[in-house]
Structure formats: C-alpha cells, structure tokens
Amino acid sequence: MKPVEEARAAPSVPAPEVSTARPEIALLLSVVFLAYLAQMTLNPIIAPLSREVGLAEWQIGATISIAAVMLVLTSQFWGRRSQSWGRKPVLVAAFTLAMVTMSLFALLAWLGMIGMIAGIELFLLFVLLRGIGFGTAISAVQPTAQAYIADVTSDETARVKGMAGVGAVQGIAMIAGAVVGGVLAVxxxxxxxxAVPVLLAGGLILVAVRLRREPRHRLVEKPRPVSPFDARVWPFLLAGFGMYMALGFIQVLLGFVVQDRLGADAETTGLLTGGALLLAGLGLIVAQAVVVPRSGWRPATLLRVGGAIAFVGFTLLIPDAGLALLLASILVIGFGLGIATPGFTAGPTLMVGRDEQGGLAGLTTATAGLTFVIAPTASTALYGLGTAIPIVVGTAIMAVVTIFVLVHPRFRRLPVPASEPPPA
Incomplete structure (x- = not known):
C-alpha cells in the first residue's frame, strides 16, 4: 500500500456559521461530562463487583476489551455521521442506547449477586450489555464533540483550548465519578x-431539549474517512496509541492493586480506588483547564512535556511502598497525560480539511479505544503472573512514547492555520 500524500489541498466545503459556536461548545461539553460521569461512576466498583458476582479478573478485562472493540469499529462511523446527520440525532441515539443497556446491566448485576445468574451466562450478558451495547453508545460522544470543535475553530490556539476543554470535562467527570461511585459503594x-442510567437519562434530556439541530446547509453531505496510515496524521496516532496503552495497563488493574497491596475489603477498595481516580482527575483538570490554556504551547510541545511527566508517574507506581506513593503516582500520571492529550487530539486536526474532521475525530477516538482492546486482557493476564509486571510494561511503553515525540520530524513541521474566522 502506498502512503497517503504528505499534504492535500483542503476541499471546498462551506464553513459553518460561528455566531452560536460558544454556547453550542459549552452545551456539548456538558453532554460529554454526563456521558463520562456515568462511565466513571462504575470504575471504583468494577473490581469488587466482579468478585461479588463470581467473575474472574480476566473476564472483566475481556468485557472492557470488547467495549473497546466497539469503540474502534464505530467511532469513525459516528464521527462522520455527526457531520452528515448533525450532532443532535447522533447524540440522541447514543444516549438512548447507553441508558437502556446500563439499566439492564444494573439488573443483571443484582441477579448475579443473588445467584440467579452465574457462570458463563453471566459473563456473556456482561459482554453484551457493558461491552457491546454501552461500548457502541459511548463511542459516539467524543468524536461528535471533537469534530464540532475542529469545525468552528480557525486558529491553533482556540483549537487546542477547545480540545483541552473536552479533556478537562472528562477529568471533572473522573473526579465526580470517583466521588459518586466511591461514596455510593459505601x-x-x-x-x-x-445511578448510571439516571445520569444517562439526564444527558438524553439535555440533548433532546437544549441542543439545536443544524440547518442542512451547515452539514457535510459526504464526509471523508481518514486512513490511519495517512502520512499527515499517523505519528500523532502512534503517540496517542502509546499513551493510552500505558494508561490501559494500569487503569483496569487499579482496583485490584489497591485491594491486594492494602488488603482491603470490597467496600474499602471501592472507596480507596475512587480516591485514587479522584486524584488522577484532579491532575488532568489542572493540566487541561489551567496549564494548557495558559502555556500557549503547540501540540508537539504538549506531547513532549506531558509524556515526560507521565513517565515519572508510571515509574513511581512500580514499587509497593504504601498508599501515599500509590496516590502520588496516580496524580502525576493524570497531570502528565492531561498535558499531552490535547497535543494528540488537536495536532492532526491542523493537517486535514473540514470534510475530514469527523472521520479524524472518530479515528483519534478509535486509536484510544484500540488500546483498551489489548491492554485490559493483557494486563490482567500479566497481573496473574506477577503484580508488578503490567506496571513495568506500562512504564516502558510511556518511555518509548516520550522518546518518539522528541525525535520524530513530524512534530517539528506542524502547519499554522490561518487566524481569520470562517465565513458566515
């Protein structure tokens, strides 16, 4: 296969009006927050829940990996549909599917805890609801928001800030989810x-009532897909893949690490895991709401600085040296990845035309999702061989990413887009 051309003339696709851009961005960020708040509320209790219903660690890892498969398979579809159908129809469909599947998942978990469903039947239903159903639904949210931000921002600084805003609300959702999930688990x-389907119902109502549907002339009739081998974007995708792979090697394991290192029961594990996730979200918020907007750094610089900081955090997580060091390492990892992520999401948008932004947003989301196809199953399997092994592997991956963004020439040749606003 020949590589895609290094540069390509931007297609003559009419740009959108921007008079309502700021209110719509704020509303979309609220929608992203509710979607990820629902997802993050599950994180503190997923490890102890699996043991309460009798599922093995690898089965939970496989369920999350299958959700990531659906993210990979459907993200580009949702991203392009958000440009051709409009944001509102895509988000209504996504939130409806998420609410239904997670309501059924809550019922399934209760039936598993009282012993009415067990074994392979329980595992397969976990996969169907939490994996396939919710994975498909959640994959629509981030590409829709990112494609819109890329569509209505015409200069690099505004685009980086917009992409950082998506990350910031995800960090806030991580903190809020840790609090909600951890406290409720007590x-x-x-x-x-x-609580999860209730939060998703709130997101559905917000989209249905408040989000305006774009007029037809603002849509893109035939959005173009973007190849992962496109020479304009693949270095960013590879860097993002490495960052999320390293994160994936510890994220699913965090509850198990807390429980096994500290000897905690299920309720205490949920509370402490929630506290660790809260610190990770705090680091991410400080990075993306304060450091990134004020720094004025270009995407390549964000990747380099953030990658180096995250590597330090991963290194601190390796030794079993008590709760304080564990929490500090998670905070540093969240802060570093919070700086690096807007570089990954905003950088490639500077390289493509407007009718490719939906496909690109889906591709960056799918890149992150692909890591969770591999990492949960691989990390939980390695954890059975030695509790430090997956953490060491994640640290090594983060080191490779940091070196890659320092030396690859693509990160020294980013274009600077025109600063004038798109025509009304």
Missing part, C-alpha cells in the same frame, strides 16, 4: 449501578 455496591 452504602451498597449496587448503588453506583443504579
């Missing part, structure tokens, strides 16, 4: 599962 491990 009362009952099923309580966070009941």
């Amino acid at each position: 009362f009952d491990i099923l309580a966070p599962l009941i």
